[in-house]
Amino acid sequence: MSRQTGDEDARSTCRQCPRFVPACSNFSIQYNYSSASIAAAIMLSHNDIIGDGVRPDFPQPSWACSLSRYDARFCSSATFAMASAFDEAVCGLASLGVKSCIINGNDSLGQPRFDLFHFEWSICSWKVRCVLAEKRVPWTSWQLTAPLHNNYHPAYVQLRSLGNPGGHLVGEVFSGATAASSQGFDPLAVPTLLDRQKKKVVVDSKVICEYLERELPEPRLMPKEYDEVIAKHLSLVDETPHMGMFYGLHLAETPPDPVVKKFAELTKGAQKGQLETIDKYLADPSLPVHLRPLYEAKRKKTSMAQLKVGVNCTQEALHEMHVTVKGFLAQLESDLKQSGGPYICGNMFTMADLVWFTSLLRLLELGYEDWFSSRALPCVHTYAARILRRTELARATYLWPYKPVSANVRKLMSETAPVQVAHGLLGAVFIGSVAGMLTMGYLGDVLGVRPALIVTNALAAFGALASSLFSWGTPETIWTMIAVSRLIMGIGVGGNYPLSAAKAGQPGKGAREVSAVDAANSAAKAFFWQGPGQLAPYLLALPLLSLPPSQGITSVQFRILLGIGALPAAVVLLCSAYEEDLDSGARASGRGNLGDARNWQLLKGTAGCWFLFDIAFYGTVIFSPAILLKVFGKTESLTSLAVHAAATILVTILGNGASLAALRWIGAKTLNTAGFVASCLAFCAFALAYASFHDKHWLQFVLLCIVNFTLSMNNISTFMLPVLAFPRSVRSTFHGISAAAAKLGAMVGTVLFPALEGRGIPFVMFTQAFVCGMGACCSHWFLEVVEEDVDWEEQVELQLVEAIGLPESAQDAAAREMQVRGG
Known part of the structure; x- marks a missing residue:
C-alpha cells in the first residue's frame, strides 16, 4: 500500500513538472561532454602550478615505488667479494639521506638482482632506466642528487672505481659529451650498476646497456642482424654533447x-660548487690515497x-x-x-x-x-x-x-600524435553520440519517447559510472575501460538530443495538442539548460583542484568529475520510469511518414546548418582550455584555467537567455542566419587581436567571450529548427538525424583545431569564420519557402517560412486565420 502511494506521489511530481525531464536531459548532455574536456586537462597537466614539481600521477605506474629508508641488512651482507665496497657506499650514502626504492617489484619478491645508482635528470641514467624498463625486471634504485654532490662521497667513488674498465681518466679532453671511449672514465659520475648475481660493478651508460642486453636477452633490443646500424647510433648518441649543452644552457x-x-x-x-666540493674532499687527510687521482681527474674535467x-x-x-x-x-x-x-x-x-x-x-x-x-x-x-x-x-x-x-x-x-587523453575521451563520446542520436531518435518514434528515454539514460548513467569506478589498474586497462565506458555513455547522451526535443514538444496529460511553434519554443527552453550543464564541471573542478597536491590526487579529481555525470542521467531515468506514457498515439504512424520526400528535403537545411555550426562550436568550446593556455601563456594554472573557462561558459548562458528572448521578435530562421554572421565577425576580430596585440591577454579574453556569446545564438536555433520543420510522428527520428550530422561536425571540429593549431591561433579562427560564413549561406538558401504544411499529420496549415521565419505572435495569428478558413 505504501509503495503504491509512493509511486503515485512520484508520478504526481512528474506531472507537476512536465518540462523537468527535457531540461535535465539537456543538462546531462553538456555536463558529460564538458566533464571529458576538463578531466582531460587535469590528466594532461597533472599539477596546478606548472613547474612546481608536483608528481604526475596519471597514468598510475604499474611499477609502484615503495620507498623505504636504508635497511641495515645491506650493511651486514657479505655475499660476494665486492660486498665491503658496496656496504661502505650504502652506509655513506644513507648518512647523506639517500633512500632505496624497489622498482617494478616489492620486498615480498626478495632482493632484486640489480642495484642502480643514478640521477633523476641524468641522460646517462635515463638510458639505463629505459633498458631496465623495457626488460621489465625488478631493480633497486639508489637515486642520488646532483646539486648535493652526494656522488662525490668517497664510499660511492670507491664502489664505482671497481667498475673502471681500465681506460684513461677524464680531464684530458672536453667536447661536452660523456662517452668514456673518447672522454675517459669519470669516477665521480653516474650511473653505476651493481649485479648481485654476477658479483660485478658496471659503469658507463653505453657499457651498462650492452651488459644488460647480454644478461637479459628478452625482449631483444640488439638483434644481431642490425648490429652495424645499432652500433652506429649508439655511438652517435654517446658522442652527442648533452652534458656540455646542459651546463651551457x-x-x-x-x-x-x-x-x-x-x-x-x-x-x-654549477662548476664553482662542484670544484669547491672536490677541493673539500682533496683537503681531507682521511681521503684514501688510491682515490686522490680520481678526484684530481674529475677536477681537471x-x-x-x-x-x-x-x-x-x-x-x-x-x-x-x-x-x-x-x-x-x-x-x-x-x-x-x-x-x-x-x-x-x-x-x-x-x-x-x-x-x-x-x-x-x-x-x-x-x-x-x-x-x-x-x-x-x-x-x-x-x-x-x-x-x-x-x-x-x-x-x-x-x-x-x-x-x-x-x-x-x-x-x-x-x-x-593523437593525444590519448583529450582526443580519446571526446572521440569516444562523439562516436557514441552519433550512434545514439540515430538509433534512439528512431526508437522514440517507433516505441515512444518514454521507453526510449529510459533506455538512453540508463546507458548514460552506466557509462559515466563505469568510467569513474572501473578505470583502475595498468594504463592499458585504464584506457580500455575509459574508451568503452565513454562510448556507452556517448550513446546515451546522444539519444537525449532528439528525445529531449520530442519530450519538450509533448502535451501534458489531458492537455490539448501543441503546434510545432509551441513545441519548438518548449524545446528551446529545455535546451537552455545545456549551458548550466556545460558550466557545472568547471565549477566542480575548482574545489577539487584546491585539494592539497599528493600522489594519487589526480586520479581522485578526474574520476569524481566523470562519475558525477551519472546523476542527471539517473534523475531523468527515474522520472521517465514513473511518468505515464503520453505518446501512444503518435508512435502508431511514426513509420509511415519516414519515407515522405518532403521530410528529407527539409533535412538538408536542418542537418546542414547544425553540421557547420558544431564544427565552429566544438572546435572552440571543447578546446577552450587549449585556447586559454594560448591566450594567457603556459604559466596558466589549472585553477585559473577553470575560472576563465567558466567565465566564457557563463557568457554562453547569458547568450542563450538573450536568444530565447529574441526568438519572440525575429523567429528561429532569422536568429540562425544572424548568429552565423555575428560569429563570423567575432572569429575574425579575435584572430586579428591575437595577431596584432599578442600581449593584450584580457582583450583576447573579452573577444573570446564575445565569440561564445554569438555562438549561443545558433546553439538555440539549430536545436529548434528540426522541431519546427518536421511533424510530431517523425520528429524524434529526423531530429536525431540532424543531431547526428551535428556531431559529425563536432568530430570535424575536434580534429580541425589540433590539426591547424600548428599554423597559429589566427589561422584557426579565420578558418572558423569561414565555416560560419558557409553556415549563414546554408541557413539563407536551404531553409527556404516550401509550400507545404509543417505538421501534415495534424493538418496545421503553417508554411515553413512562417514557422521558422516569423515572430511567434505573427505565427499564432497565421495559424488562427488558416484554421478559420479551413472551418
Whole structure:
C-alpha cells in the first residue's frame, strides 16, 4: 500500500513538472561532454602550478615505488667479494639521506638482482632506466642528487672505481659529451650498476646497456642482424654533447618554458660548487690515497667545463656543440627515411631507438625542439612524437617520480600524435553520440519517447559510472575501460538530443495538442539548460583542484568529475520510469511518414546548418582550455584555467537567455542566419587581436567571450529548427538525424583545431569564420519557402517560412486565420 502511494506521489511530481525531464536531459548532455574536456586537462597537466614539481600521477605506474629508508641488512651482507665496497657506499650514502626504492617489484619478491645508482635528470641514467624498463625486471634504485654532490662521497667513488674498465681518466679532453671511449672514465659520475648475481660493478651508460642486453636477452633490443646500424647510433648518441649543452644552457637564448628556465638557473655557475666540493674532499687527510687521482681527474674535467661553458664564457664552444648535434640529427633523418618503418631498424624497436629517445627528450627539455620541427626534419619530428609515447620509456624518464614535465614534451606529443587523453575521451563520446542520436531518435518514434528515454539514460548513467569506478589498474586497462565506458555513455547522451526535443514538444496529460511553434519554443527552453550543464564541471573542478597536491590526487579529481555525470542521467531515468506514457498515439504512424520526400528535403537545411555550426562550436568550446593556455601563456594554472573557462561558459548562458528572448521578435530562421554572421565577425576580430596585440591577454579574453556569446545564438536555433520543420510522428527520428550530422561536425571540429593549431591561433579562427560564413549561406538558401504544411499529420496549415521565419505572435495569428478558413 505504501509503495503504491509512493509511486503515485512520484508520478504526481512528474506531472507537476512536465518540462523537468527535457531540461535535465539537456543538462546531462553538456555536463558529460564538458566533464571529458576538463578531466582531460587535469590528466594532461597533472599539477596546478606548472613547474612546481608536483608528481604526475596519471597514468598510475604499474611499477609502484615503495620507498623505504636504508635497511641495515645491506650493511651486514657479505655475499660476494665486492660486498665491503658496496656496504661502505650504502652506509655513506644513507648518512647523506639517500633512500632505496624497489622498482617494478616489492620486498615480498626478495632482493632484486640489480642495484642502480643514478640521477633523476641524468641522460646517462635515463638510458639505463629505459633498458631496465623495457626488460621489465625488478631493480633497486639508489637515486642520488646532483646539486648535493652526494656522488662525490668517497664510499660511492670507491664502489664505482671497481667498475673502471681500465681506460684513461677524464680531464684530458672536453667536447661536452660523456662517452668514456673518447672522454675517459669519470669516477665521480653516474650511473653505476651493481649485479648481485654476477658479483660485478658496471659503469658507463653505453657499457651498462650492452651488459644488460647480454644478461637479459628478452625482449631483444640488439638483434644481431642490425648490429652495424645499432652500433652506429649508439655511438652517435654517446658522442652527442648533452652534458656540455646542459651546463651551457645559460649561454643560449632561453625559451619561456619554466622547466627550461629552471635548468638554466641550476646549471649557471654549477662548476664553482662542484670544484669547491672536490677541493673539500682533496683537503681531507682521511681521503684514501688510491682515490686522490680520481678526484684530481674529475677536477681537471670540471675546470675544462668551466672554461668552455662557465659563467663568463662566450657562445663559441656552445655553437660548436650545436653544429655537432645538428649533424647527428641529419644522419638520423636520413636513416629514418631509408628504414621504411616507424623505427631506425624498420618495424623493430631496438636499442638505437631507446638511446635516441633519451637524446631527443633532452633536446626538447633544453628548448631545442625547433631543430627537428616538422619543417626542418619531418621524419625525426614524427619519430620523436612516436617514441615519446612509449609507455615504459615515459615512466623511466619524464614520468619519473617528482619530475616536472617539460611543456616542450607535451607540445610535441600534442602536435603530432593523437593525444590519448583529450582526443580519446571526446572521440569516444562523439562516436557514441552519433550512434545514439540515430538509433534512439528512431526508437522514440517507433516505441515512444518514454521507453526510449529510459533506455538512453540508463546507458548514460552506466557509462559515466563505469568510467569513474572501473578505470583502475595498468594504463592499458585504464584506457580500455575509459574508451568503452565513454562510448556507452556517448550513446546515451546522444539519444537525449532528439528525445529531449520530442519530450519538450509533448502535451501534458489531458492537455490539448501543441503546434510545432509551441513545441519548438518548449524545446528551446529545455535546451537552455545545456549551458548550466556545460558550466557545472568547471565549477566542480575548482574545489577539487584546491585539494592539497599528493600522489594519487589526480586520479581522485578526474574520476569524481566523470562519475558525477551519472546523476542527471539517473534523475531523468527515474522520472521517465514513473511518468505515464503520453505518446501512444503518435508512435502508431511514426513509420509511415519516414519515407515522405518532403521530410528529407527539409533535412538538408536542418542537418546542414547544425553540421557547420558544431564544427565552429566544438572546435572552440571543447578546446577552450587549449585556447586559454594560448591566450594567457603556459604559466596558466589549472585553477585559473577553470575560472576563465567558466567565465566564457557563463557568457554562453547569458547568450542563450538573450536568444530565447529574441526568438519572440525575429523567429528561429532569422536568429540562425544572424548568429552565423555575428560569429563570423567575432572569429575574425579575435584572430586579428591575437595577431596584432599578442600581449593584450584580457582583450583576447573579452573577444573570446564575445565569440561564445554569438555562438549561443545558433546553439538555440539549430536545436529548434528540426522541431519546427518536421511533424510530431517523425520528429524524434529526423531530429536525431540532424543531431547526428551535428556531431559529425563536432568530430570535424575536434580534429580541425589540433590539426591547424600548428599554423597559429589566427589561422584557426579565420578558418572558423569561414565555416560560419558557409553556415549563414546554408541557413539563407536551404531553409527556404516550401509550400507545404509543417505538421501534415495534424493538418496545421503553417508554411515553413512562417514557422521558422516569423515572430511567434505573427505565427499564432497565421495559424488562427488558416484554421478559420479551413472551418
